[in-house]
Amino acid sequence: MPSSSSRRINLPQAPNPVPAPGVSVQPDPWYGMGLRFHCTQCGNCCSGGPGYVWLTYTDMLRIADFLNLPVDQFTRRYVRQVSGGFSLIEKPGYDCIFLNRQDGKAMCGIYPVRPTQCRTWPFWNQNLASPDAWTQAAARCPGMCDADAPMYAPDHIEKCRTHPESPQ
Numbered sequence: 206m207p208s209s210s211s212r213r214i215n216l217p218q219a220p221n222p223v224p225a226p227g228v229s230v231q232p233d234p235w236y237g238m239g240l241r242f243h244c245t246q247c248g249n250c251c252s253g254g255p256g257y258v259w260l261t262y263t264d265m266l267r268i269a270d271f272l273n274l275p276v277d278q279f280t281r282r283y284v285r286q287v288s289g290g291f292s293l294i295e296k297p298g299y300d301c302i303f304l305n306r307q308d309g310k311a312m313c314g315i316y317p318v319r320p321t322q323c324r325t326w327p328f329w330n331q332n333l334a335s336p337d338a339w340t341q342a343a344a345r346c347p348g349m350c351d352a353d354a355p356m357y358a359p360d361h362i363e364k365c366r367t368h369p370e371s372p373q
């Protein structure tokens with residue numbers, strides 16, 4: 206999701222249960238009844254202004270494998286180094302390099318292997334800080350305020366929120 210520092214956003218494996226450093230476990234969070242979310246494929250979180258889609262090393266290996274590319278070719282073609290980290294490059298106009306637009310929908314071209322930060326959206330620490338923070342983020346993500354969207358249980362939300370590779 207666009208923010209000052211990063212865009213958004215299911216590893217084949219479950220999110221790591223060890224909380225990221227500095228992220229505290231909330232014993233009685235405001236979202237204790239769960240939260241609804243469903244991606245409408247509007248593309249807001251994969252486009253807009255300049256941003257970063259951060260990549261872990263595992264992300265890069267997985268995406269390169271999905272694209273049937275050697276890792277070095279994948280990184281030369283799709284990755285940039287930023288402040289000691291790695292991000293996907295963008296198309297002109299700042300769409301994520303893997304965002305495909307068709308018939309009014311925005312689709313991720315690497316959806317099954319999309320980066321961790323995309324998988325854990327919208328259950329990021331910053332969005333879960335308070336109901337207001339959630340509402341503010343939902344202003345740009347229609348899937349966060351869809352009353353018919355599937356309900357995610359608190360334990361799933363917490364796994365995403367505290368994932369060490371999820372934006373904090």
Ligand code: SF4
Nearest residue numbers: 244245248250346348
């Ligand atoms: S509904 Fe939300 S998560 Fe889905 S593309 Fe739009 S902004 Fe991104």
Ligand code: SF4
Nearest residue numbers: 251301303304313323
């Ligand atoms: S990798 Fe996919 S989900 Fe993530 S920002 Fe790019 S297009 Fe969107």
